[in-house]
Amino acid sequence: xxxxxxxxxxxxxxxxxxxxxxxxxxxxxxxxxxxxxxxxxxxxxxxxxxxxxxxxxxxxxxxxxxxxxxxxxxxxxxxxxxxxxxxxxxxxxxxxxxxxxxxxxxxxxxxxxxxxxxxxxxxxxxxxxxxxxxxxxxxxxxxxxxxxxxxxxxxxxxxxxxxxxxxxxxxxxxxxxxxxxxxxxxxxxxxxxxxxxxxxxxxxxxxxxxxxxxxxxxxxxxxxxxxxxxxxxxxxxxxxxxxxxxxxxxxxxxxxxxxxxxxxxxxxxxxxxxxxxxxxxxxxxxxxxxxxxxxxxxxxxxxxxxxxxxxxxxxxxxxxxxxxxxxxxxxxxxxxxxxxxxxxxxxxxxxxxxxxxxxxxxxxxxxxxx
Numbered sequence: 323x324x325x326x327x328x329x330x331x332x333x334x335x336x337x338x339x340x341x342x343x344x345x346x347x348x349x350x351x352x353x354x355x356x357x358x359x360x361x362x363x364x365x366x367x368x369x370x371x372x373x374x375x376x377x378x379x380x381x382x383x384x385x386x387x388x389x390x391x392x393x394x395x396x397x398x399x400x401x402x403x404x405x406x407x408x409x410x411x412x413x414x415x416x417x418x419x420x421x422x423x424x425x426x427x428x429x430x431x432x433x434x435x436x437x438x439x440x441x442x443x444x445x446x447x448x449x450x451x452x453x454x455x456x457x458x459x460x461x462x463x464x465x466x467x468x469x470x471x472x473x474x475x476x477x478x479x480x481x482x483x484x485x486x487x488x489x490x491x492x493x494x495x496x497x498x499x500x501x502x503x504x505x506x507x508x509x510x511x512x513x514x515x516x517x518x519x520x521x522x523x524x525x526x527x528x529x530x531x532x533x534x535x536x537x538x539x540x541x542x543x544x545x546x547x548x549x550x551x552x553x554x555x556x557x558x559x560x561x562x563x564x565x566x567x568x569x570x571x572x573x574x575x576x577x578x579x580x581x582x583x584x585x586x587x588x589x590x591x592x593x594x595x596x597x598x599x600x601x602x603x604x605x606x607x608x609x610x611x612x613x614x615x616x617x618x619x620x621x622x623x624x625x626x627x628x629x630x631x632x633x634x635x636x637x638x639x640x641x642x643x644x645x646x647x648x649x650x651x652x653x654x655x656x657x658x659x660x661x662x663x664x665x666x667x668x669x670x671x672x673x674x675x676x677x678x679x680x681x682x683x684x685x686x687x688x689x690x691x692x
Contacts, residue, residue: 327368330354330375333394337370360384370394371401379405390414396526398551407555412547418473425477428522429485435520436461459519462486467518470525471496471506478522479506490514494568495532497577497596533566536581575605604650607661612652617665620690626683627653627660634681635662642674663690 324347329338332352341348348370351362356378363369363385370392371377377391382405391401393415406413434440437458445452466482468475471491479489489506492514501508509517537553548556557564580593593606604614625631632651639646645667653660670678670689678687 325367326365327370328363328366329370330359331370331372331394333370333372337394356381363388368392373397373400375400377401377406382406382409382411385409385411392416395420403551404555407547407552407559410547412549413551414549415551421474422477424524425474425481428474428478428524429481432466432520432522433461461520463488464519465490465517467491467514467521468506469493469511469514469521469523471501471504472524472526475522475524476504478524479504490517495577499597500600503600532579533564536579537564540581540583578605580606604663607652607663608654610652610654610659610661612650612661612663614650614663615648615665616692617647618692619666619669620692621662621664621666621670621678622686622688622690623662623664623678623684624686625660625662625681626685627655627657628683631660631681631683632662635678638674638677638681639664639666642671644668644670644674659685 324345327341327346327348329341329348329350330352333350338348338350346368349366352374354362354375356376359375360381361384363381364387366385367387368390369377369385369388372394377400379402382388382402388409388411390412391406391414393401393413396415396417398413398415401413403413438456441452442456445455463486465488466478468479468489468491471479471493472495475491475493479491482489483505489504490509490513491501491504491506492509492511496508498508514521534550534553537557538548538550541548541553541556545556554564575595578593578595580591582589582591584590591606591608592604594602594604596602602616604612604616606612623635636646647665647667650663651660652662675687675689678684
C-alpha cells in the first residue's frame with residue numbers, strides 16, 4: 323500500500339506532482355481546525371505543513387502511524403519538536419528551498435525603503451501627492467551590511483553588487499577566502515553598524531547551528547530520526563552532555579572546528595576546516611595532523627608505522643579493482659601510530675574490508691560515507 327501523506331497547508335502543484343511521481347498518496351486538506359486535524363491524522367504516514375498548521379503535542383499524540391513531519395520552509399516553530407522526537411517521528415525542513423525568493427524579497431524591501439514606497443502608497447490612496455516627502459535615496463554606491471552571510475546572505479550580496487552597492491558582512495563562520503569570492507568585506511558587528519547605509523539580517527533562529535550539525539552526524543548512525551532539528555532533543559533525552567567552546571583563530575586555519583566524543587572508557591576527536599574552494603577538509607584525527615578531502619566512498623585505517631604497509635594496502639585494493647581517488651596519510655611519530663584516509667571510486671565490499679583488517683600492522687579499518 324502506498325504511503326499516505328496529509329498536506330495540511332497550501333503547497334505548489336509541483337510539490338504535489340513530486341509526491342505522485344514517487345508513488346505517494348497525498349491528500350490535500352487545508353484550513354483544518356485543530357480538532358479536525360487530530361481526528362484524521364491517525365490515518366497518515368506523513369504530514370506536510372507550512373507555517374499555518376500547528377502540530378501541537380495533542381496532534382502528535384493522535385498520530386499513531388506518523389513517521390515524518392515535513393515543513394515546507396526554514397523554521398519549525400509550529401511543530402512540537404520534543405513531542406515528535408519522543409514518538410520517533412522525524413521532523414524535517416527545507417532550508418534551501420526558498421533561498422532565492424527570500425533573498426530577492428530582502429532586496430525588494432530595501433528598495434521600497436529607499437524610495438519610501440509604503441508612504442507613497444498610503445498618501446496616494448488618501449488622495450494626496452506628497453511629492454516633497456517622497457524623494458528617497460538612490461542605492462547606487464550605498465553600503466549594504468549583511469549580518470549572516472550564509473546561503474541566503476550570499477545571494478543577497480550577489481544581487482546587491484549587481485545593483486552597484488558596496489557590501490560588508492558580519493559572520494563568524496565566513497572565511498576571508500569566501501568573503502573574497504563573494505565580493506564582500508568582512509568586518510566586526512560594531513564596524514558594520516557604523517559603515518552600512520542599509521542592514522539586512524539573515525541568521526538562523528535556532529541556537530548553535532554548528533553544534534546541531536555535529537550532533538546530527540554523531541547520532542545518525544544509531545538513530546534514524548536524528549537530524550539537525552531533532553539532534554539536540556535526542557541527545558538531552560539520552561543524557562548526552564554537550565559543550566561548545568569558541569576561541570579566536572588558532573594556528574593556520576581561520577575556520578576550524580573540532581569535535582570530541584568521549585565516554586567513560588575512551589574518546590575520539592576529529593578536526594576540520596573549509597578551504598577557499600568551499601570544500602571541507604579533515605585536518606586532524608585525534609592528535610595526528612593530515613589533510614584529506616571527503617568523498618562518497620572512503621576507507622579509514624590505523625596501523626603501526628612500519629615499512630611495507632602502504633604497498634600492501636595498495637596491492638590489496640588493486641587486486642580487487644578498486645581505484646584510489648585520493649590518499650592522505652599522517653602519523654603520531656616515527657614508528658608510532660599511522661593513519662590513512664582514502665577516497666575510492668566504489669564502495670568497499672565486506673570481503674575486501676576483512677582482508678585489509680587482516681594485513682600486518684593494521685589495528686583498524688573502516689568504511690566511511692559522506
